[in-house]
Amino acid sequence: MRDPLETRAMKRSMQKAIEDYKALTTEKGGIFGAFYYSDVDELRKITFDSTGTNFQEIVLAAVWNGLKAGFMIGYRAGLRGASKRNRGKAI
Numbered sequence: 046m047r048d049p050l051e052t053r054a055m056k057r058s059m060q061k062a063i064e065d066y067k068a069l070t071t072e073k074g075g076i077f078g079a080f081y082y083s084d085v086d087e088l089r090k091i092t093f094d095s096t097g098t099n100f101q102e103i104v105l106a107a108v109w110n111g112l113k114a115g116f117m118i119g120y121r122a123g124l125r126g127a128s129k130r131n132r133g134k135a136i
Contacts, residue, residue, distance in 0.1 A: 088114065
C-alpha cells in the first residue's frame with residue numbers, strides 16, 4: 046500500500062542531489078557545506094540516546110536525524126544568502 050503523502054509528494058532524485066552537492070562544494074571550495082566531526086559525533090549521541098540497541102533502528106534514526114539536521118543547516122544558509130542579497134535594497 047502506498048503512503049498517501051507519497052502520491053502528492055514532489056518527485057526528486059537523491060542521486061542528483063548528491064551530484065549537485067559535490068559540484069557545488071567543488072565550485073565553492075574550502076569548507077563550504079561541510080559537516081564537521083563534532084556534528085557527526087552529536088548525531089551519534091542523539092541516535093544512541095533515542096534508539097537503544099536495535100541496529101536497524103540505529104541506522105534509520107541516524108539517517109533521519111542527519112537529514113533533518115542537514116535540511117535546517119541548508120535552510121538557514123538560504124535565509125542568510127537571501128538576507129545578504131537584500132541588504133541595501135529599499136523595501
